[in-house]
């Protein structure tokens with residue numbers, strides 16, 4: 001599998017600045033110097049009747065901070081989430097297939113829920129995740145899109161301890177928001 005690098009698509013830009021996100025949410029490290037790998041996560045809600053899409057949250061997290069956050073996952077949570085994903089999706093096969101295209105189209109990575117294959121348009125809520133370095137996005141297992149039902153299924157597999165830790169991360173960095181209560185914060189699958 002040859003990873004491809006492409007300029008970060010505008011859909012992964014910050015909705016506030018309309019530019020690529022420039023600092024890590026947790027440690028404020030600059031991200032656009034080209035040296036630092038990081039993850040972008042964004043959550044959306046759609047209102048079909050109004051044809052409106054709302055960004056519920058967005059952030060970039062450097063790999064060091066991501067690793068720290070992953071350590072807060074209990075072994076049980078990690079095992080259960082991996083087992084759930086392994087049962088439903090073969091990320092390596094998917095990446096190989098998408099990268100095999102004549103000219104890989106990054107939007108192909110996020111047209112459907114990675115777990116249930118639900119088209120994005122039919123999802124009331126979904127999250128997208130991407131792996132970036134500087135101003136480029138790296139196409140591998142990521143980016144991916146996960147619909148609300150799949151996120152809920154993952155949350156059900158997390159231990160109470162892990163959910164508390166993720167809630168603490170969310171409250172500390174994103175601020176408490178009633179809208180976010182059922183959302184999973186943090187790239188569980190990356």
Ligand SMILES: [Zn+2]
Pocket residue numbers: 024025026027028029061062063064065066
């Ligand atoms: Zn960081």
